[in-house]
Amino acid sequence: MEKKLSTNRIDGLVLSAISGLYIVQTGDQVLDCSLRGNLKKNFTYSTSDSRAKRVTRAKHPHTNDTVAVGDRVRLTLGSNNSGVIEEILPRKSSFARSGFRGQEQTVVCNLDQIFIVFACSEPRPDPWKVDRFLAAAEAEDINTIIIANKADLLPLEDIPAIFEEWSRVGYRVIITSTHTETGMDELQEALVGKISAFVGPSGVGKSSLLNTLHPNLKLRTKSIGYVTFKGKHTTTASQLIPLECGGWVADTPGLRNLDLVETDRTFVSYCFPEMAPLIGKCRFEDCRHEAEPDCAIKNAVESGEISSRRYESLLAMSVPAGAQPSHR
Numbered sequence: 182m183e184k185k186l187s188t189n190r191i192d193g194l195v196l197s198a199i200s201g202l203y204i205v206q207t208g209d210q211v212l213d214c215s216l217r218g219n220l221k222k223n224f225t226y227s228t229s230d231s232r233a234k235r236v237t238r239a240k241h242p243h244t245n246d247t248v249a250v251g252d253r254v255r256l257t258l259g260s261n262n263s264g265v266i267e268e269i270l271p272r273k274s275s276f277a278r279s280g281f282r283g284q285e286q287t288v289v290c291n292l293d294q295i296f297i298v299f300a301c302s303e304p305r306p307d308p309w310k311v312d313r314f315l316a317a318a319e320a321e322d323i324n325t326i327i328i329a330n331k332a333d334l335l336p337l338e339d340i341p342a343i344f345e346e347w348s349r350v351g352y353r354v355i356i357t358s359t360h361t362e363t364g365m366d367e368l369q370e371a372l373v374g375k376i377s378a379f380v381g382p383s384g385v386g387k388s389s390l391l392n393t394l395h396p397n398l399k400l401r402t403k404s405i406g407y408v409t410f411k412g413k414h415t416t417t418a419s420q421l422i423p424l425e426c427g428g429w430v431a432d433t434p435g436l437r438n439l440d441l442v443e444t445d446r447t448f449v450s451y452c453f454p455e456m457a458p459l460i461g462k463c464r465f466e467d468c469r470h471e472a473e474p475d476c477a478i479k480n481a482v483e484s485g486e487i488s489s490r491r492y493e494s495l496l497a498m499s500v501p502a503g504a505q506p507s508h509r
């Protein structure tokens with residue numbers, strides 16, 4: 182990624198962005214960067230048509246931030262590990278939440294994948310909660326992988342059955358234990374070269390997983406101080422933590438409580454991979470998938486193609502068009 186260019190510009194990745202100061206990683210170096218003045222006003226990535234189009238297609242184009250954590254940038258080097266960001270490369274994706282004064286703020290961009298972490302036991306996964314996390318990740322259109330941690334607490338052969346209803350609909354499940362290091366190689370392989378986020382309820386072992394993967398997680402950088410996954414010594418701003426294996430973990434307050442923002446039933450049913458292909462196949466265009474005749478989703482539940490529990494989950498977390506949310 183970080184290759185030297187003939188114009189003396191180098192490419193880097195924005196690890197943190199706080200009050201106009203950007204920490205940018207380029208190769209093994211971490212630089213303190215500022216933003217070239219003309220970039221502050223005009224959020225134009227480039228003059229080329231294809232890039233502009235890609236930017237327009239980005240999911241949340243109306244955010245108020247110019248450079249966000251996860252942005253790939255092109256910069257010129259200064260002295261003393263400093264640099265100036267000259268150009269922002271097109272974003273592949275952007276995860277935004279409303280922040281200050283309700284304005285959309287990019288929490289992290291270019292996220293490649295979200296790991297939804299649950300424990301096989303202590304606490305045993307609450308399937309409704311698993312579905313909620315999965316749907317929220319799907320809503321962001323980001324590749325999602327389930328981690329079944331604490332595998333040491335159960336006989337290994339009993340674990341796949343606990344996660345069967347999700348592996349059946351196509352989710353990859355990585356079985357791990359931070360105590361026996363089961364699955365840590367597989368997890369590490371999945372992290373290499375990618376920007377990942379770990380989400381899930383507390384107590385399932387997210388911090389332990391990261392500490393196992395990266396024993397020196399107390400990474401020191403000049404401007405952001407000590408970094409820990411729990412954010413004990415850091416600000417609440419989002420940041421990327423570079424891992425020794427060559428990937429990055431997004432530690433972002435907005436992502437920790439990942440939840441659905443949009444609860445419209447049609448939208449949410451797109452977030453259930455086994456239901457998405459059936460959308461539009463019901464007899465009525467405005468089908469609520471409740472008691473209507475010839476409902477493609479209900480039919481699939483009755484024939485056993487779709488799990489009735491996952492179907493109940495869809496109903497519980499979504500509202501039909503025009504209805505008020507029930508706060509369930």
Ligand code: GDP
Nearest residue numbers: 330331332358359360383384385386387388389
């Ligand atoms: P987080 O809240 O998701 O970050 O969870 P923590 O990493 O703080 O872990 C919660 C508890 O689970 C701690 O007491 C850990 O020691 C324990 N734990 C984490 N991973 C494992 C594991 O693989 N097996 C077992 N048995 N316990 C684990």
Ligand code: ZN
Nearest residue numbers: 463468470476
């Ligand atoms: Zn229907």
